[in-house]
Amino acid sequence: MLFSRRGNKGATHLLLSLLLLASWEEGSGQVRYSVPEEAKHGTFVGRIAQDLGLELAELVPRLFRVASKDHGDLLEVNLQNGILFVNSRIDREALCGRRLECSLHLEVVMDRPLQVFHVEVEVKDINDNAPVFKEREQRIFISESRFLGSRFPVEGAADADIGTNALITYSLNPNDYFSLDIQTTDELSKSLSLELRKPLDREEMPELHLLLTARDGGKPELEGSVQLLITVLDVNDNAPLFTQDVYRVHLLETTANGTLVITVNASDADEGQNGEILFSFGGDVSLDITKKFKIDSISGKITLIGILDYEETEFYEIRVKAVDKGSPPMADHCKILVKVLDVNDNAPEMAITSLSLPIREDSPLGTVIALIRVSDLDSGANGQVTCSLNPNMPFKLVSTYKNHYSLVLDSALDRENVSSYQVVVTARDGGSPALWATASVSVEVSDVNDHAPAFAQPEYTVFVKENNAPGCHIFTVSARDADAQENARVSYALVERRVGERALSSYVSVHAESGQVFALQPLDHEELELLRFQVSARDAGVPPLGSNVTLQVFVLDENDNAPALLPAGAGALGGARGELVSRSVGAGHVVAKVRAVDADSGYNAWLSYELAPGAGGARSPFRVGLYTGEISTTRGLDEADAARQRLLVLVKDHGEPALTATATVLLSLVESGQAPQAAPSRVAVAGAAAAALVDVNVYLIVAICAVSSLLVLTLLLYSALRCWAPGRGAASAEAKPPVVCASAVGSWSSSQQRRQRCARGRVPPRRTSWPSVPVCLRVQPP
Template sequence: VTRYSVPEEMKEGSVVANLAADLGLDVGSLTERKVKLDILHSKKYLDINKDTGELYVLEKIDREYICNIKTSSCFLKMDVTLENPIRIFNFEVEILDINDHAPHFRKETMHLDISESTSVGERFSLNNAVDPDYGSNSIKTYHLTESDHFNLDIQTGSDGSKYANLVLKKALDREKKAVHNLILTAVDGGVPARSGTASIIVRVLDVNDNAPQFDRQVYTVNVSENSPIGSLVMKLNAEDLDEGGNAEIVYSFTLYTSEKTQDLFSLNSNTGEIKVKGVIDFEEIKTLEMHIQAHDKGINQLSGQCTVMVFVIDVNDNHPTITITSLKTAVKENVPLGTVIALVGISDRDSGDNGIVNITINQQLPFALNKSSDKDFALIVSEPLDREKVSEYDITFIVTDRGTPPLSDNETITLELLDINDNAPLFPKSFYTIPVMENNGPGSLLSSVAAVDPDLHENQYLVYFIIEKEIANTSMSMLFSINPENGDLYALKTFDYEREKEFLFHIEARDSGVPPLSSNVTVHIIIVDQNDNTPVIVSPWSAHGSVVEEVIPRSIDKGHLVSKVIAIDGDSVHNSRITYQFLQLTDATLFSLDQYNGEIRTMRMFSYRDARHQRMVVLAKDNGDPALSATVTIKLSTVEQAVKVYSDTMEVPLEYDIFSDLNLYLVISLGAVSFLLLMTILVTIVLKCQKPKPTKAAPPVCRNSIISQRNSTIADSTLISSDAYWYSLFLAETRKGKVVVRQPVPKAGYIISSIPRSTGLTETSESAASTLQV
């Protein structure tokens, strides 16, 4: 066997040996004998150049690849076969190792977990490096980067391999350095030497050797009272230098924390958050103290503690309060000024400006507050009181603090004013005019004259009186009656307008107070006329009933005054207004009737066809409601010769039967009065008419001397030519207690004289004898 040695670094084409020369053959014989080369396992690396007989390298030889098992020798075996004759030659090519590989680690990073409690000197195996090279070209040693805690211990195996162990030379502290990063270097023995590195990461495993710690021993925090439930007060953050379960912290209250505090605040055991749990009231407690512990979850738990001081901040959450003492619920309306009605105290549980309170009362009241201290006041009467204006006061006390926003409260008391008799009864009117219809029934209600008294109770109870007064020897209490309780006024008799027209008296109202007060009012009773008198026809006059016979010449002209119907009515002016109309008439074309003065005149001259006897019925009706009336029948006879209508010497006797209210005996006696007296009265009347009073304008016609001619052709509705007027005068004079006398006066008509019944011939301003001439 021929052996050749070649280094593995030989490149392609490099000649390993000349086989022809080594075999003693020439080059030609190699060609002729068909040399066949068989290279075991490495046929691709070597070949024979048949032209030169040289053994050369086909491609670069890698010893570590060919001999993958680490060995001291690595050979490529070859068989060379020659034919004719066949000869076989054995060759071995030893591949010499060169340091063409650097050491390398199977893992570029090695992780080691070492507890910080590991003792010094403890050894930790490391993964060794590998180097395909052999012998001195293989790994020679290991190196470790500089470290305070670790070094290397290198061991040599039985096959010469080098192993490295990591040795702890100083105790570990995870809290100082949790991870140690080391570089392990493997160096071979080649020239030049090659090396490979690997990272060693040493993770220090924690040991529960650190207790949780707060950054402060005492925390202070301000919390407003009435903070919402769940609001965050603060968050505790204790630290534990350990890790894992040894660093997981649980927070809790210690036994030194009161139950009241734990009712107000909650503590999250995991996050350390302190939140409001209950209602915090500054007025109840102003400072709270929490003792809090933080412990880890290590096997041997360690803990730390802190104190949290909570200072409650006052909020204006308390309304001011009012305390009322010595309260008077009722006083007399004349109570003196300065009288104390109530004592008032104010307070507020808040502090600072929140607890400063101002008090006022509703301004419209006549009361005032007197201050005795910052918290005490007296409510006094500051103005005169009048129950009749205000009977009851609702006094409201209003208190307001100075907080932001301010809070207020109020309380109302009721003060009743007790009445005193300080008001006299008061009539709504100072003068009552009460119309009363005549012919009223006795006991009929006339009106109510009620007074009012603003006082109360007995001071308000009124009693009514008629103040006594006599009229014509008649007491008012005989004519009128008043209900003493309600002031209803009643008539005690039936009144006649034609006799009594008015009454004037006073009514007094008196209260029941002590002493009593009273007032009075004037009452004017006016009797109102009622149409209760039927008209009486006084002209044309007949002594034998209501049929009158008249004679007129047939030769009278148109418009001639045939007759004049005069009726009188005893009622007042309105009810005594008389109108006239025909009820029956023989010839409606012959006569006319003036409806106002009752004059009957011819409408044309008589003709031979007209009847000699004419009959007419005249109705005299008053203006009352319902109207009353009377009739007169006039029978006219016409004659051919003229007849003197009125005789100058005709004497008409006074008929007393038409005056129903005259005393027959008085008329007879007064009729005997001498003619001289009548003439004297007549002269007196004439003188008065000629000499009127200077203070009044003289009327165009004298009231007491009215001249009328019965044959006047002019109809006058005024007092002149009015026969009704003098009869009304008769009636008026008669009502005054005078006797009315009617007697003829030659060539003048009639004279009416009135003489007072009681005073005889004495002449006064009101009862002087009067004479009416018609």
């Protein structure tokens, strides 16, 4: 360390003091140093980084800094070598007055992660203040009639230092008349007086000039002096006398103005005017005393006229002088020691610093969030402060040092459950009644990507009519993410797979931001009845989280295929073809049959046959079966019937609008001997088959009517339920389960083989020529 040198003895004394007092108290976890006051700028105080166990390389990256509550610029740390040094002038008397202990409390803070150390630097007193008398000279009036041994009060000197440096010794220059008498009280204050050793004779020596010198106990010692001007009087030889030299009074700091403090009493043995006493404060009382106390010059009553504050001044020493009215006047002095008693009139104060906010929701337990410093100006139990938090908080207070706390994380956080906390810290002292103060800390919880996007249900069913426009919107998927900001920003994408020989992306696409699903091309029910695929939802967190949802897209059939006639080689008439019909056949004889198929399904593939108006004439002997396509006779043939009959058969489906196809049948009427031999047998078989088909058709028509009625009733009931629960979309995930019919009604004719397998990988069965019973499925989300 560096010291200011005021002589070899002073430097040696300071060096020994600093070596003895600069130590590290390991038990308390606190580093202690000492430094002399008035040390020069740059004076070495201690290797603070080394003593705290810190590496020099981490001081700058971790934002090493030193803070003091009131005197942060007195000491500084060199971040290159970790040495604590004096930054500016330290005046112990300005910092601590006459208190015996004077220390600077420093907080050493390191961030990333947050770490706090406490350092105490004791400021050692040096002998930089000489004893000072209030006045340069003191006048003392002494009657020549005073007896030997009489004492005359002298005002002493004051030294701003403490301890040995403020221990004052007095000496009086050699003379024949007076000696110096020093009396020490238990408050370490000294009362000075001159003791008369030789009788005075005003005629011989009317005036004396003495020099009173005060020396302190410092090394080197400093001194001050005052001239004592003694005037010898020959009248009024009795001075006032107080009943006691020292008065002691205890006052609460809340004592009201006007309260009587004490009454001092003095007596004078003289009579008349020489015995009348006037009381006043001594000339050396401070201005602060005159602002708080008042003395009645006649009665000697001292009353309080100001406000006492224990935290400002704990003790008052009041000097009172009693002077008689003699000529010259004579005086006596006494002391009044007023001790101020503490009252719990100061609430605790709190300061919150170094907030680590916001805090991540995945922060480990024990993470330091804030530093809290509390203080109370009162003393004793009135200044003992305890801190607490409002209940049901995932935090706790940890005491790190006297009146210093850390707010740390005590339980796991979940931003999706609670995104912010209003932490109220209450500091309560130990007074009666207790006083308290509160401070609020708003702790925001920052988000971590710990939630994947979630769909309302794992699977959706969508219905789309075939032949849709390219790029039409068919559905919207939506996933919600409980996280916030980027962690909750969801994007959508198809889960690519093969649909037959083609990629899924050639059929549908999904908008990455809105989740809208579009059909990229017209869908064909005859090619693809069901398209089943998945859409993924991913958030923008790091790392990203995601989930999938399944879409079942049913392609609904439309009447976009007209009936197609089977070729003639299949046993039907696919165009104009002649048939020989014997004129001898009777009514009901089947002479030909028209067959057709429809690539559609349901009602759109249900075919009916009829003769075009005017075909064969008004009295045509032929008719066609409505649902069989069989051409039979309606009566017996006669000679009046034309030999060549031309029939035009209309084949029509039940779609909206209906589509048709036509077949031309040419019949040649011949005599019975010209007809083929097998014709009778074939006609008989065909007639029997036609009769059987007519019976079956009756039952089928009844069944179809019943099923149609049930379908209408179901639609009415479904519409009523929809009206009862408004606002629910048909394709929405929250809608009621729709009714899915595999076939509204069967086809009367055989359908061609499907050109492609369904999305599930199965081949649709070939339709038979019989109507199928409707199969209705209610799609219920799991």
